[in-house]
Amino acid sequence: MIGRSQLKCPAVHNYMVSKSAWEDKKKKAEFEPYKPLNFPVHIPLESLASEGKLTLYGSKSRINVGTAACGRAAGALNIYNNLEQRDWNEKAQVFKTGCIGACYAEPLVNIRTADGKHYFYGRVDTNSMWRIIRTAEEGGTVSSPYLWAVARERQPDLLRSFEDLELIKVYNPGFDEFFRPQVRRISGRCGLVDPENIAEYVAMGGYRALQQALFKLSKRQIIDMIGASGLRGRGGAGFPTADKVNMAYESPDPVRYVIANADEGDPGAYMDRALLESDPHSVLEGLIISALVTGASQAYIFVRHEYPLAVQVLNKAINSARKVRLVGDNILGSSFSLNITVVESGGAFVCGEETSMLQVMKGQRGEPQLRPPYPASRGFREHPTVIDNVETLANIPWIILNGADAFRAKGTEKSPGTKIFCLAGDIKRSGFIEVPLGTGTKVLVEGVGGAVKDSVKALHIGGPSGGIVPYRDFPLDYETVASAGAIMGSGGLVPLSKKRCMVDMARHMTNFMASESCGKCNICRGGLLELEARLLALTIGRGYPGILDEIEELSKCIPQISLCGLGKTAANPVTTTLTYFRDEYEAHLKGKCPAVSCKPLIDFEIILPCKECHACYSVCPTGAVKMRAGKTDRLVVDPELCIKCWACYETCPFDSIKICSEEFSCKNW
Numbered sequence: 001m002i003g004r005s006q007l008k009c010p011a012v013h014n015y016m017v018s019k020s021a022w023e024d025k026k027k028k029a030e031f032e033p034y035k036p037l038n039f040p041v042h043i044p045l046e047s048l049a050s051e052g053k054l055t056l057y058g059s060k061s062r063i064n065v066g067t068a069a070c071g072r073a074a075g076a077l078n079i080y081n082n083l084e085q086r087d088w089n090e091k092a093q094v095f096k097t098g099c100i101g102a103c104y105a106e107p108l109v110n111i112r113t114a115d116g117k118h119y120f121y122g123r124v125d126t127n128s129m130w131r132i133i134r135t136a137e138e139g140g141t142v143s144s145p146y147l148w149a150v151a152r153e154r155q156p157d158l159l160r161s162f163e164d165l166e167l168i169k170v171y172n173p174g175f176d177e178f179f180r181p182q183v184r185r186i187s188g189r190c191g192l193v194d195p196e197n198i199a200e201y202v203a204m205g206g207y208r209a210l211q212q213a214l215f216k217l218s219k220r221q222i223i224d225m226i227g228a229s230g231l232r233g234r235g236g237a238g239f240p241t242a243d244k245v246n247m248a249y250e251s252p253d254p255v256r257y258v259i260a261n262a263d264e265g266d267p268g269a270y271m272d273r274a275l276l277e278s279d280p281h282s283v284l285e286g287l288i289i290s291a292l293v294t295g296a297s298q299a300y301i302f303v304r305h306e307y308p309l310a311v312q313v314l315n316k317a318i319n320s321a322r323k324v325r326l327v328g329d330n331i332l333g334s335s336f337s338l339n340i341t342v343v344e345s346g347g348a349f350v351c352g353e354e355t356s357m358l359q360v361m362k363g364q365r366g367e368p369q370l371r372p373p374y375p376a377s378r379g380f381r382e383h384p385t386v387i388d389n390v391e392t393l394a395n396i397p398w399i400i401l402n403g404a405d406a407f408r409a410k411g412t413e414k415s416p417g418t419k420i421f422c423l424a425g426d427i428k429r430s431g432f433i434e435v436p437l438g439t440g441t442k443v444l445v446e447g448v449g450g451a452v453k454d455s456v457k458a459l460h461i462g463g464p465s466g467g468i469v470p471y472r473d474f475p476l477d478y479e480t481v482a483s484a485g486a487i488m489g490s491g492g493l494v495p496l497s498k499k500r501c502m503v504d505m506a507r508h509m510t511n512f513m514a515s516e517s518c519g520k521c522n523i524c525r526g527g528l529l530e531l532e533a534r535l536l537a538l539t540i541g542r543g544y545p546g547i548l549d550e551i552e553e554l555s556k557c558i559p560q561i562s563l564c565g566l567g568k569t570a571a572n573p574v575t576t577t578l579t580y581f582r583d584e585y586e587a588h589l590k591g592k593c594p595a596v597s598c599k600p601l602i603d604f605e606i607i608l609p610c611k612e613c614h615a616c617y618s619v620c621p622t623g624a625v626k627m628r629a630g631k632t633d634r635l636v637v638d639p640e641l642c643i644k645c646w647a648c649y650e651t652c653p654f655d656s657i658k659i660c661s662e663e664f665s666c667k668n669w
Contacts, residue, residue, distance in 0.1 A: 052203025061092040061136040068099035074106035092136040098278020100191025103431040116153040148172035161188025190278035201281040209397035228404035230416040235389030247376035248384035265349035266463025269492035271420040276310035280317035286393030305347040349516035368564030410436035415477035425494035442473040462489025465569035467576035501597035502581040507535035513570040524567035538588040599644035616648035
């Protein structure tokens, strides 16, 4: 791993390639795969697969503890340490795995017994340890509230993906509902494989696509296959992946680069992190194939600075791949060589924009540049550079192994394949999920997420630069989302309940985008601050005539003049909420908050039947709850002293405190 200022240019050709010689070389390579070198080279895939099968399908029980970032936050390392330190007497072995996707269930433990059954224990704590131990040592089902489901391998000792498992017993219906609509193509190994064990990845079919790309397919065939699949960039823009690769491939410049963009900055989106922490070799394999087709000898992985675990796991994966000649010189005994370097970003949201990323990699300030030229024609160090999102790269091996038609079997005509979404917000079950593009929002929000239909007001799609649209059932594909005024983004999907104020949500997102602006464009730097100031004025009851016109004008002006994607999409939350929830803006202009959410616009009222337990009186930090002598309803809230801390409301055991926003009727939340 290297820092921004340590990047060094890799060795390049010390001779100039004439145009005619380049054309002859390109024409020959276009239809020929790589040939193995004449000298004997050990090709490790078969031996690695055999090694991986010993731990995946051995006679011992295998205990997988999910120790990705979500699991660790829930205490998974303590669970792992307790299990790992036990003397299992050769009956079981404990492994660290990534996240299976059901983040809401962490810490999550999966026990695979020798007969090919998988026992899933959710929200594990120390009280469940003896049940896990009994299942691992003796097999069979042990009655427990922590045991959520039992599955078995469809074909014994064959586990390439989560898709190879079938549920045979469900104890927690929500666990089944979470996975039922999913199609786990590229996330299928997550949570089942040790991310630091390359042998297990190979045993589950890993690097077979690379082997096929090297020795059975030509570069042109691979590009055509990716093009026929219709794979589009999963980072947000949805640009056709094959077009980008082909642009660099057609360049006469002999020096090319490939970069994996893992700098996802959308709050609530973590699909890149999940893949890198749970299945890093799938990303590496896609990156190597992309470099092979592009003709690059140097690749970079640009990782968000706030992902230390992903960086750690990724570096270990690269080192282990280098040891078995899957990275470095003469990959798999061919004449193709590739060096891969991990680069940590500076931490700014704008660094995820590809031209800004290239500036950071050159040791400069992360500011976007004008396009064209596009990086695929002139990018890093002025050479053709193919930049793809982590999820996009992970799809490439799947396409090579299964074909373009199989890829198109899921999804829609214009948005084929599957997409990973990060489901969070006002729902019961959060996590990262993989579903076919075009899947309805109702399936995700109510089915997978477990939300009650009438409780959801809106959907926030695509992160802070995405849009906030009314909740209804519509297909999640690039075209439909764009027509609603939002963007797909990295894949963040946040259901918002009726308690959420749309004006305050727009203000919050605008505040984030203003803070993350690089400052290069005056309209972005100053315009977003002015926009946020007006939204703030509405939420604190200081709106004035004409403020809505000013908000609307700014939200239209900023994207028209801004240089990069950040400025062009920064006002999306405002424009969409103005379009779909204008009544809330108009109510705030009158000093009311329909969601009863904005603190300066709400009041607390104590109503009958008040039991006069004085709990609210005791907990109030400012003395706003007062006793009024001689009245039945002796307790009242003084709005002048109330700081809207909600302490009285949360403490009242008798449901006697209501929240109001003046002209709106009191509501019990």
